[in-house]
Amino acid sequence: MRVGRGPTVRLRRLAAELTRLRRESGRSREEVARRLGVATSTVYRIESGHSRPQGRTMRDLLDLYDIGGSEREALLALARDAGRRGWWHAYGDVLPGPYVGLEAEAASVRNYEPLLVPGLLETEAYARAVVGAALVKDPAEIERRIAARMERQRRLTGPDALELWVVLDEAALRRPVGGPPVMAEQLRRLQEVAVLPNVTVQVLPFDTGAYLGMGNPLAILAFPDPEDSEVVFLENMGGELYLESAEQVHAYVQVFDHLRAAALGPEGSLEKIRSVEKEIAGR
Structure with a gap:
């Protein structure tokens, strides 16, 4: 992104966090500016993502x-990374993870999942089973995580609805997460969402055999401002990886293109989901 043309993805993330902290502190922009000895316009530019706070200003904030x-430490690292292109980090103690904030700002998401239904399409019961399998035992934490997933789904409707393209391995349809009744409900939910004008769902059936990218979940996020680079999100037990270089993004776009070319078309995928739902429901 060229200087002066608007915030980058990381600047927007940092701006959102600093705005949240100010509001939670109960202070106005004018008061913050007065306490720091800077112009109110400086605070505005930081919170709107048009300026990156320098080290001293960031520490003072x-x-x-x-x-x-x-x-x-996570916020200081984010501020440093906001001045660089491309980053590898997980800020789990700032947000539930930076991915949710990026998704909230995205115009479109292309998502491949080999084993699970993605959070944007989960039912509450399915989400509860997934979170429980992650060995989260605190009931309050479980409910917060589920509420966050349900809140994310608001992006699927409304005037600025997210364009979502999901490719699912058939294994994600057949794994009875939460038991047959929960899974049958989840598959009915997929059928409902798949017909939304902004949502495309494709299924990679078992008889496809081996395919490029098999078993490695990924998401490609694009943003409203074409000056903001796309972001590839990868996740494993070791943490979260965010890729932004043009070469890396292009490579994963090609992988996703291969995945959706290998998958059933939207109508065939809907029939596959209906068929599996009937099997699981015993109909």
Whole structure:
């Protein structure tokens, strides 16, 4: 992105976090500017993502909002990374993870999932089973995680609805997460969402055999401002990887293109989902 043409993805993420912290502190922009000895316009430019706070200003903001420990270190790292192109990090103690914030800002998401239904399409019961399998035992934390997933789904409707293209391995349809009744309900949910004008769902059937990209979930996020580079999101047990270089993004776009070319078309995929749902429901 060229300087002066608007915020990058990381600047928008940092801007959102600093705005949230200010609001939670109960302070106005004018008060923050006065306490830091800067112009109100400076605070506005930071919170709108048009300026990256320099080291001293960033530390002063975190001091003012009383942010310490790992959250402080994560935000300082994010501020440093906002000046660089491409990054590898997971800020799990700032957000549930940076992915949710990126998704909230995206215009479109292309998503491949080999084993599970993606969070944007999960029912509450399915989500509860997935979270429970992650060994989360605190009931309050489970409910917060589920509520966050349900909130994310608001992006699928409305005037600025997210363009979502999902490719699912048939294994994601047949794995009885939560038991047959929960899975049957989830498959009915997929049928409902798949007919939305902004949603495309394709299934890679078992008889496809081996295929390019098999078993490695990925998401490609694109943003409203064409000056903002697309982001590839990869996740494994070791953490989260975010790729932004043109070469890396292009490589994964090609992988996704191969996946959707190998999959059943939208109508055939809908028939496959209906068929599996009938099997699981015993109809």
